[in-house]
Amino acid sequence: MYADHTWPSGSMGIDLFKKALQDIKRRRVKSRYIVEITKDNLPYCKELMKIDELRHLQGIKGNFAISEREYIASATL
Numbered sequence: 001m002y003a004d005h006t007w008p009s010g011s012m013g014i015d016l017f018k019k020a021l022q023d024i025k026r027r028r029v030k031s032r033y034i035v036e037i038t039k040d041n042l043p044y045c046k047e048l049m050k051i052d053e054l055r056h057l058q059g060i061k062g063n064f065a066i067s068e069r070e071y072i073a074s075a076t077l
Contacts, residue, residue: 003063005036008044018047025051036060 001007011017024031030052037045037056048054064073 001031001033001035001063001065002057002060003033003035004060005038005041007063008035008037008041008048012044012047021048021051034060 011021021031032053032055033048034055034057035041035045035048036058037054045054062073064071066072
């Protein structure tokens with residue numbers, strides 16, 4: 001997952017999505033997240049770090065995810 005600074009609060013702030021991420025961990029699927037970590041999303045990033053690998057990249061624009069079989073992207077305003 002490659003996402004801008006708004007993604008951590010959206011993913012960890014919505015229970016349904018948070019449970020899906022925890023389910024991924026429970027099934028032992030390896031996932032990595034590259035996001036822009038800011039002071040506003042730091043608590044959410046700390047929660048994400050408990051689930052899997054999290055990396056910081058300054059100035060990210062856009063969101064997308066890839067796997068062995070598919071590419072998913074969402075529009076960002």
